Amino acid sequence: MAHEARPRRKRQARGEQRMAQILDAAATVFAEHGYEAATTIKISAEAGISPGSLYQFFPNKEAIAEALALRFVADLGAAHDEAFSGVDLAGLGLDEFIDRIVDPLIAFNIANPGFKALFARTDQPAGLSSAAEPLERAVMGRVVGVVVERAGRLTPAEATLAAHVGGQVFKALIPMVVAAAEGGEREAVIGELKKVLRGYFGQVLDP
Structure with a gap:
């Protein structure tokens, strides 16, 4: 059980790190372009990830x-x-x-x-x-x-x-x-x- 918990915690930590990365990128994009002009494409590019990876955590710009x-x-x-x-x-x-x-x-x-x-x-x-x-x-x-x-x-x-x-x-x-x-x-x-x-x-x- 302990061996199963450790990989789960690592996955959770990676997921939290990726979400923080996306939010950091979103803050930069919103500041530079404004909310209306910001897109998930711009946010994913700023975060250095694919749009598909972003959508694993947030379904749209509003959720971000x-x-x-x-x-x-x-x-x-x-x-x-x-x-x-x-x-x-x-x-x-x-x-x-x-x-x-x-x-x-x-x-x-x-x-x-x-x-x-x-x-x-x-x-x-x-x-x-x-x-x-x-x-x-x-x-x-x-x-x-x-x-x-x-x-x-x-x-x-x-x-x-x-x-x-x-x-x-x-x-x-x-x-x-x-x-x-x-x-x-x-x-x-x-x-x-x-x-x-x-x-x-x-x-x-x-x-």
């Missing part, structure tokens, strides 16, 4: 996108945990507050350029929307909670609106960060992003 979305969501959840866990965000100075919130999210978006190609679409397949929605709600709930706590002079409704505005500003500018050349150019764009957030939240948050 949904599996990739789940992986993105897990990684993004880890980035959010890093941003929000283990620190009293409400007690931080404004600059450190913004750094703690946005730095892990910037790092995630830079490391995963295919993320926006999936989740920036207005006509997301149901599988993508359902994968991301609970996490997005949880994250925004955390941001709203911190803003409500820090913005004592605002009503809860006003603080909630401020949190959503800040989130939309981040979403609008993050593509510029990802597209900027690594090094000085990207650091400059990140600096401008934080400057915008600092200017806005400096007006709505209590010092």
